[in-house]
Structures are given as structure tokens and as C-alpha cells.
């Protein structure tokens with residue numbers, strides 16, 4: 001691959017990760033722990049990308065580096081071809097923990113980003129109205145987070161991230177703490193937001209069903225150190241809904257992903273007898 | 286509905302906590318009363334409850350009680366406002382900004398183990414025995430718990446909120462003002478409540494030493510003339526006033542932290 005082709009690819013990717021390595025040093029005397037090793041990724045504009053891997057493989061670390069919350073030990077993250085050196089509002093983040101400010105009302109939470117960036121009041125008001133509506137919280141605009149359920153607080157979190165005009169949303173296991181029913185509703189909500197805005201989403205999860213249901217592309221990480229084990233492109237049709245979850249194609253896609261994940265964990269998988277080649281493409285990275 | 290409200294008041298006062306609490310206080314007064322009435326007890330030194338009530342009426346009638354209470358309240362309010370605001374500003378800065386911490390932490394930690402009352406001789410030598418020295422002692426007494434709590438609150442700010450604010454584009458200053466400060470408010474309130482009671486304690490101590498007015502002065506002065514009944518009235522008023530100030534602080538705190546879902550004390 002020549003240098004020219006390389007630079008063209010960098011510009012076409014919404015978010016590119018190049019040779020990203022991260023080491024944490026801990027303990028006394030400090031020992032270095034390599035959490036991620038030479039990660040390369042290209043995420044196209046408008047794509048819904050899921051990252052899966054077992055607990056502790058470095059998913060959060062990777063996403064925090066993409067957001068500019070954490071600086072990599074080596075390598076770089078490129079957003080629209082420019083190097084990410086710190087947080088930027090174009091890179092929105094939704095955390096696993098409850099990160100909604102409990103001392104602000106729902107509408108003030110949603111207005112927080114725009115206000116930080118000096119968006120005029122009238123425009124802020126419009127953004128708040130629009131995003132509260134988009135996540136179905138218009139009736140709760142004046143409520144404090146403690147008055148809302150866990151799922152509703154996650155909706156506030158989503159509205160707050162989208163209201164800040166990001167062009168990439170980085171979500172770190174945002175629904176991991178929710179019950180199954182609420183989780184499914186939130187997945188529908190996130191797909192609605194993705195469809196209506198067309199904004200790129202990078203979604204970390206360790207839930208296979210979630211990854212299969214949401215993604216265009218699943219990045220499977222291996223552990224210790226975290227590396228890209230495989231990139232699996234989904235062949236499930238869109239739009240996806242309750243029907244999708246119980247369809248045969250879903251089961252097959254999940255099986256493929258499961259097998260890949262087992263391999264990433266270094267476990268042998270007995271070949272399924274008389275099973276057709278799954279209708280998904282798996283390329284080893 | 287009035288009948289409902291009436292019933293709820295009755296229900297509130299029929300709770301075991303209230304009934305047992307009242308009985309417990311009544312028992313203490315009863316034991317005291319019994320001792321006061323025992324033959325051979327000097328009623329001037331151990332006045333009976335009715336005698337204390339009479340002293341209270343007299344002190345109210347002459348206006349002495351009001352004058353002394355106002356004098357004390359004024360000192361404690363001024364001292365509290367100065368001490369608490371200094372402490373909140375310095376504690377918040379020390380707990381949040383690294384270099385402010387480098388500068389302020391040694392000072393805070395050096396002051397920490399010293400009881401405010403230990404400064405009294407020094408303050409008298411340096412400032413004299415006028416009104417300023419009494420206020421300085423209260424300021425010192427209020428400052429310590431407030432500054433320690435404020436700093437602790439800023440150290441305990443959850444990283445998740447800071448990260449969230451940063452990804453939303455908040456500047457360092459905005460993170461301090463809109464994330465760190467509000468999330469530390471419960472700690473500030475805890476500090477202020479402790480500050481109110483330590484300030485009040487120091488007030489009485491400061492007034493015991495050469496003050497022309499105030500509740501501390503009143504009980505000291507009465508003691509010198511063996512007016513034990515007036516001393517006891519003063520002590521009771523000090524107790525009530527202290528409880529009242531604590532209630533004000535706690536209600537203000539509750540109003541400021543209504544967003545918090547931390548369990549409140551009953």
C-alpha cells in the first residue's frame with residue numbers, strides 16, 4: 001500500500017485508529033500493563049460499529065482514547081483526518097455509569113453542552129425542546145434525575161449527548177445496568193436516533209444480542225493485551241425491530257459472532273455439524 | 286382537609302419517638318425537682334423548676350434576656366458568616382486545584398488539631414478584649430470544620446461527572462463551577478452545620494471572658510452573685526438557641542440538596 005492511498009483512506013474515514021497501544025503503569029515499583037496493542041480501525045461516516053470483547057480486554061480504554069479523554073501510549077486517533085489530542089464536542093460520549101448530573105433538572109442537563117459552548121439562549125431552548133421530544137421526555141423536562149427510572153436517566157444521557165451537536169457518538173456499555181425489557185427499549189431508541197440523525201455510532205458492549213441487533217460492523221477484541229481479533233460485517237436487514245430479534249438470521253449471526261468471540265478468547269470451538277456457512281463475512285484482522 | 290391535617294398532627298405526636306422522648310426529658314426534670322425539694326437543699330443554689338420559670342419571666346420582663354440573646358446572636362452570625370465564607374472559598378480551592386492544594390493543605394492540616402479555644406489567650410494579647418477578639422475566636426472555631434469538610438467534598442467529586450462535563454465541552458473553570466461545587470454541596474452543608482455548633486460553643490467561651498453582654502456574660506455574671514436560677518435560665522436559652530441555629534442550617538441544607546437522593550436523617 002503506498003503512502004498516497006493511505007492518506008486518502010484517512011480522509012474518507014470518520015474516525016480512524018492507527019497503531020494504538022496503551023499501557024497503564026501501576027503498583028510500586030511501577031509495573032507496566034499493556035492493555036491494548038497496535039489497534040487499527042477505520043470507521044466510516046454514518047456507520048454503527050459495535051466493539052465486543054471479554055471484560056477487562058480494554059474496550060473502555062479504547063473508547064476513552066477515541067474520545068480524547070485518555071492519551072494513548074503509542075499511535076493516534078484521527079477524527080475527520082485530524083489527530084484527537086483532547087476532548088472535543090464533536091465526539092459525544094455516553095458512559096456506562098449514571099452520568100446525568102443529579103443537581104440539574106432534565107432540561108438543564110440537556111442544555112449543558114450547548115451552554116458550555118456558548119450557544120445563544122433561544123437556540124439552546126430549541127435544542128432542548130427537540131431532544132427531550134426525541135427521547136420521549138418532554139413531560140419530565142423540569143424533573144430532577146432522582147425522580148426518574150434508570151432507563152429514563154439513560155434517555156436523558158442520550159439526549160444530552162445528541163443535543164451537543166456531535167458527529168460521532170461513543171457509547172460505553174450504556175445499557176449494561178438495565179433490565180432486559182428496558183434494555184430492548186433503549187436499543188430501539190438508539191437505533192431511532194441513529195437513523196434520524198445519520199450520525200456515526202461506536203458502541204461498546206459485551207452483550208452478543210445487543211451487538212448483533214445494533215451493528216453494521218462488529219469489532220471483536222481479544223484479551224491481554226487487547227488486539228483486533230476480527231471484524232464481522234452484519235448481513236441483517238434494516239430496519240430492525242422485535243421481529244429481527246426472533247428471526248433465524250439473527251440466531252445465525254449470533255452463532256457466528258459467538259464462535260469468533262470464543263476464538264478471540266483462545267478457546268477451541270467444535271464445528272457445528274451440517275451447518276451452512278453463515279451468511280456473514282468474517283475477515284481476520 | 287382540616288380533619289385529615291388534624292389527624293396527621295395527632296399521629297405525628299403519638300409516635301413512640303416523641304412519647305418516649307418527652308417522658309425521658311420529664312424524668313430528668315423530675316429527678317432534678319426531687320433533689321431541689323429535698324430537706325437541707327439550699328433553694329438559692331438549687332432552685333426548683335418553678336423558681337427557674339420565675340427567673341425566666343423576670344429576665345424577659347427586664348429585657349436583659351433579649352439584650353443578651355441579641356448580643357450573642359449578632360456575634361455568632363457575624364463570626365459564622367466570615368468564618369464559613371472564608372472556609373468554603375479556601376477549602377473548595379484547596380480541594381480542587383492542585384497548586385492551591387499545595388499552598389493551602391499544609392496550613393489547613395497544621396490548624397486542624399488545634400482547638401479554637403486554645404487561641405483565646407493569644408487573641409486577647411494581640412487584639413485585646415473588645416468585640417473584635419470575640420468575633421475572631423468565633424471565626425476560628427467556625428472556620429476549621431467548614432474548611433476540612435469543603436476540601437473533603439471537593440476531593441470526593443465523582444470522576445464520572447467531571448468526564449461527562451469535559452466530553453460536553455466544559456472548560457476547566459466551568460467544570461469547577463458547575464460540577465465540582467454543586468456535587469460537593471452536601472459536604473459543605475455538613476461542614477456548616479458542625480461550624481454552627483462549634484461557633485456557638487466558642488461564643489459562650491469567648492463571652493465568659495470579659496464581655497459586657499451576651500448569654501455567656503449573663504450566666505457568668507449570675508454565677509458570681511449566686512443567682513443560680515438566672516444561670517440555669519441562660520443555659521437553657523443557650524441550648525434552645527443552639528438547637529434553633531442547627532435547625533436553620535439543616536433546613537437550608539436540605540433545601541439546597543433537594544436533588545440528592547441520599548437518605549436524610551429522620
Ligand SMILES: Nc1ncnc2c1ncn2[C@@H]1O[C@H](COP(=O)(O)OP(=O)(O)O)[C@@H](O)[C@H]1O
Pocket residue numbers: 024025026035053054055056057058059060061062
Ligand atoms: N486507570 C487504570 N489504571 C490501571 N489499570 C487500569 C486502569 N483502567 C483500566 N485498567 C486495566 O486495564 C484493563 C482494561 O480495562 P478496561 O478498558 O476498563 O476494560 P473493559 O472496558 O474492556 O472491561 C483492565 O485489566 C483494567 O484493570
Ligand SMILES: [Mg+2]
Pocket residue numbers: 059060061172173
Ligand atoms: Mg468497560
